[in-house]
Amino acid sequence: MERPRWLDEREQSAWRGYRRMRRLLDLELARELMRDAGLSEPDYDVLSDLAETPDRRLRLSELADRMLWSRSRLSHHLTRMQQRGLVTREECAADGRGAVVALTAEGRRAVEAAAPGHVAAVRRHLIDLLTPDEIAALDALTHRVVDHLTGPDDARR
């Protein structure tokens, strides 16, 4: 192994800041979402992804891919949400193995009630604290990193 190139001071500071922000932002957004809407962040993500599809229903594998979740995790989480009446499972006509998740009326009500407050929280704790330039930089940089990580496997060693 070559001699490691450690992070310089600025890089170190950015990396630590990123991780600290990540943690604090997560905690706060989750806290407010639970307090104001009774939903966890994973709940909200599932519901809002479903609410955005034309049919308000998706194949499990499709949803899992969008959310970057394992199928197992999604399956477990959906059974919990199903028990709370937020979603239902349906058979898939096109593929006998497949299943489809659909938003229930109650699930729809839940996201619609939660969304304004959640967006406001994202603004309050992140977006509105940044300059337009910073938002542009964040946009560019995150997408570059995402592209790198989803590129050909050998790019990841």
Next chain:
Amino acid sequence: MERPRWLDEREQSAWRGYRRMRRLLDLELARELMRDAGLSEPDYDVLSDLAETPDRRLRLSELADRMLWSRSRLSHHLTRMQQRGLVTREECAADGRGAVVALTAEGRRAVEAAAPGHVAAVRRHLIDLLTPDEIAALDALTHRVVDHLTGPDDARR
């Protein structure tokens, strides 16, 4: 509730990019760290925080605060790490209730073996993909958000 100010296109894109990056970066760094060093990210964080203190030991509450973990979580995690021989618990001379975590020789070996590879991964998947300006922007913006979130409670509504 006032009419919500939704995110505009750029803001939306930055927010989604951030969350996607967060997830993918996490998965990849955790995957490599486990594969190359047999440590989880929480393991690594505990060990490297300890390794950086002059005495290689810390009060539990101090460590919990630095890591933004609950005491309960830290306590559970330390008993697991203790069973693997990475850390030990000691009594605290100054406060009869208190406890101190100390790095074992093995724990020290583990971080020192893990660190170069982990730093390299952070470079490869994040730092080295950014321009100096972007690093500076990330540094500034994350710290501003952190300061906001750790400021007076009423700033958070």
Next chain:
DNA sequence: GACATCTGGTTGACATGTCATCAATCTGCC
């Protein structure tokens, strides 16, 4: 000094996420 209260840490019950495995079904190939 004695009592009430606070604080540091542990614990157990429970929620959530991961991993390996399984059954059903689909696909490609003969």
Next chain:
DNA sequence: GGCAGATTGATGACATGTCAACCAGATGTC
């Protein structure tokens, strides 16, 4: 058609994180 192998989703065992209750020792008040 029929079989081998791949894919889809469910499931159970286990690892990890959260929450509330608890104990022991510190601190404050009279």
